[in-house]
Amino acid sequence: MKPLDAFCGSRVLITGGLGFLGSNLAIELVQGGAEVTLLDSLIPQFGGNFANIEPIADRATINISDMRGCPSLEILVRDKDFIFNLAGQVSHGDSMRDPQLDLGVNCVSTMNLVEACRKHNPSVRMLYTSTRQVYGKPKALPVTEDHVPEPIDVNGINKLAAEYYHLLYHRTYGVRSTVLRLTNTFGPRQKISSPRQGFAGVFIYQALRGEPISLYGGGRQLRDFNYVDDVIDAMLRAIVSPRCLGRFFNLGFHPPRSLVEFVETLQEFCRFEVRSVPFPEDSKIIDIGDYYGDFSRFQAATGWEPKIDLHEGLARSIAFFRRHKDAYGLGSANQHVLRGSYSSRSA
Numbered sequence: 151m152k153p154l155d156a157f158c159g160s161r162v163l164i165t166g167g168l169g170f171l172g173s174n175l176a177i178e179l180v181q182g183g184a185e186v187t188l189l190d191s192l193i194p195q196f197g198g199n200f201a202n203i204e205p206i207a208d209r210a211t212i213n214i215s216d217m218r219g220c221p222s223l224e225i226l227v228r229d230k231d232f233i234f235n236l237a238g239q240v241s242h243g244d245s246m247r248d249p250q251l252d253l254g255v256n257c258v259s260t261m262n263l264v265e266a267c268r269k270h271n272p273s274v275r276m277l278y279t280s281t282r283q284v285y286g287k288p289k290a291l292p293v294t295e296d297h298v299p300e301p302i303d304v305n306g307i308n309k310l311a312a313e314y315y316h317l318l319y320h321r322t323y324g325v326r327s328t329v330l331r332l333t334n335t336f337g338p339r340q341k342i343s344s345p346r347q348g349f350a351g352v353f354i355y356q357a358l359r360g361e362p363i364s365l366y367g368g369g370r371q372l373r374d375f376n377y378v379d380d381v382i383d384a385m386l387r388a389i390v391s392p393r394c395l396g397r398f399f400n401l402g403f404h405p406p407r408s409l410v411e412f413v414e415t416l417q418e419f420c421r422f423e424v425r426s427v428p429f430p431e432d433s434k435i436i437d438i439g440d441y442y443g444d445f446s447r448f449q450a451a452t453g454w455e456p457k458i459d460l461h462e463g464l465a466r467s468i469a470f471f472r473r474h475k476d477a478y479g480l481g482s483a484n485q486h487v488l489r490g491s492y493s494s495r496s497a
């Protein structure tokens with residue numbers, strides 16, 4: 151059976167459903183025959199965008215609400231078979247500049263959701279997308295799930311707390327949960343015009359516009375980039391697998407690539423200059439250096455392995471954004487979206 155077959159005819163709630171990952175997941179699920187509800191607050195600086203769900207706009211239910219204070223959560227969770235909790239804020243830099251916002255969207259929202267499930271749908275199956283940032287600076291590579299979490303920014307702390315809410319409610323109340331710790335993910339429907347959504351998207355945006363790309367500290371840092379389709383496949387497998395219940399897992403990709411390699415691969419598709427610049431102080435203090443994860447535990451539990459390498463993933467991303475310029479800030483009206491904003495780029 152393919153992972154998607156398990157969802158045909160099922161009722162699914164996706165929080166953060168208009169964002170990058172939520173919308174790609176929603177499209178897959180609707181096409182697989184699921185009845186999908188998307189909950190999103192459309193907080194302006196985050197990745198929510200109606201254009202993201204254009205292929206399924208008339209086949210999904212959309213609820214615009216903020217999970218930090220959303221009485222309708224109780225109703226929204228009630229009849230669902232699966233809940234993918236993807237609402238959140240992804241910028242490490244922003245979490246330092248506005249820790250209260252990060253606390254609200256990552257922790258309060260998740261607490262409200264798991265409470266609503268405990269009271270109104272305790273047998274639902276849930277998946278939470280956390281981040282490799284919970285580990286902090288790796289003590290050894292590749293990072294396994296046994297690595298002690300020592301987050302070095304507010305976002306890492308709040309994502310870890312949100313993981314624990316899910317796992318606690320699983321253990322204590324039987325609200326069945328799985329946590330995936332995602333690494334740098336890129337692909338269609340990412341908010342590439344905003345430095346808040348990670349450097350991968352920003353680099354794609356700058357490459358498409360023919361603008362110079364600045365690499366901090368020489369760009370030698372290693373990352374294990376995942377293409378979005380592989381991450382969606384991981385989520386679908388995780389939420390139906392009995393072996394994933396009450397557990398957390400790394401995703402990742404082998405071999406890891408440096409930021410220089412990421413940019414050089416982009417140069418196969420677009421013409422632009424590359425500059426090396428010193429690390430801005432506010433990014434340096436929350437930089438984790440090299441990171442790549444060991445995903446063998448998840449592979450053993452589900453059979454998942456990432457299939458789309460950097461070259462293929464960037465080729466698909468570039469083709470997508472060239473087809474959908476206006477929806478992703480690449481039209482001529484948005485020429486200066488990124489000017490002067492390097493320091494708010496997340497890792």
Ligand SMILES: NC(=O)c1ccc[n+]([C@@H]2O[C@H](COP(=O)([O-])OP(=O)(O)OC[C@H]3O[C@@H](n4cnc5c(N)ncnc54)[C@H](O)[C@@H]3O)[C@@H](O)[C@H]2O)c1
Nearest residue numbers: 166169170171190191192193197198216217237238332335
């Ligand atoms: N994209 C990555 O590389 C990556 C890496 C690690 C973890 N993650 C996690 O995956 C999840 C999805 O990330 P994404 O890249 O799709 O981000 P995104 O910004 O594109 O999507 C997140 C969505 O959540 C919504 N949202 C935020 N707070 C909300 C609230 N209080 N109520 C309702 N909706 C709210 C936003 O409006 C947005 O549409 C996040 O939790 C993020 O921390 C992503």
